[in-house]
Amino acid sequence: MMSTDLNNSMAVNVDSNLSVWHLLDARPPHDGVDPPSGEGIPPVYDVVVFENTILGNFDLPFLRTLNPKQIARTARKGYVIYRVLDIGVGHEHWHEHDCDVYGGEMDSLDGPGLPPVLIERSVYQFFNGPVDDQGGFIDGTVNYYLLCPVSGKQRDQRERPATQRVRYPWLDEQAVLSERWRLLHPDDNAFGSFRDTVPSSVVQYLFKTPCYHSFRFNQNLFWCPFRDGHIIVGHVATPDLVTFQPKQSKNNRQVK
């Protein structure tokens, strides 16, 4: 499965490297998909350029756009983080209980699985063993979170606007499966070919099978205060304080 190198990844044994700092590599893989665009989505920039090791040796500028060295290059985009307000780390769900009032958390292992091989709950048991429980991985995988404004063109603090929208990017510890820092929003759901074939994130399932019985996800009823610009930082009196800013949203709804 991994030996075919479909997703340019390597395995890291953490237990052989206890008390060693591991640098998080959030570069998108070669077949990664660029972040979405749209209202409220921050701009993205090239964060990594891959070059074909064979074509890259032929630099023929006179061919202009057909220069093999240029053709061999593939740029992948991501969010450029330049000011971090806070960081967080936590497990994905281990155990969760549904209740009639609130329902339960949505988890990728509670989806339709990976038909035709692993159908519905069998994908959960593939990851967690012969048990039947509510959602979650038990292999210890964590997610990393940032609280930060995101904009690549404002690295110079002197050009920083008075107030900035705060974002909430996340990265799975399985970084190559997460591909890059992603917005905590169901629209940031596109993955490369390998990960699209073998979905691992709940946002993929919410996009592909929103009506599945354990999800019943209606994006029309989903509202994101981060994307709508209500979470800001940069008041004059408290420049580093993150606040909720009520404002008129695009549909003239007053948010309190």
Place this chain on the structure above:
Amino acid sequence: MVVANSGRVFAKEVGRTRFYFTMLEPMFRRNGDQPVRSVYFKLDPEQGQETADNADRLAHLEGENSTHPAAVRLPFFVK
């Protein structure tokens, strides 16, 4: 910035948008005090380099025969 939760210490480098994590103890143990291998997958840092050894990518999965749910699927990845 340093935070800790769920067996991880997560830190941001001062003045840089670079982040690190570490673990101080194994996540799981079996057969008494034997650690269960914790593995994560990242982008191969050697890809494109002339010195890259393809076998290095999966070296950390070799020899795993644990029946612990956290590691039982690891041999499947190298097949």
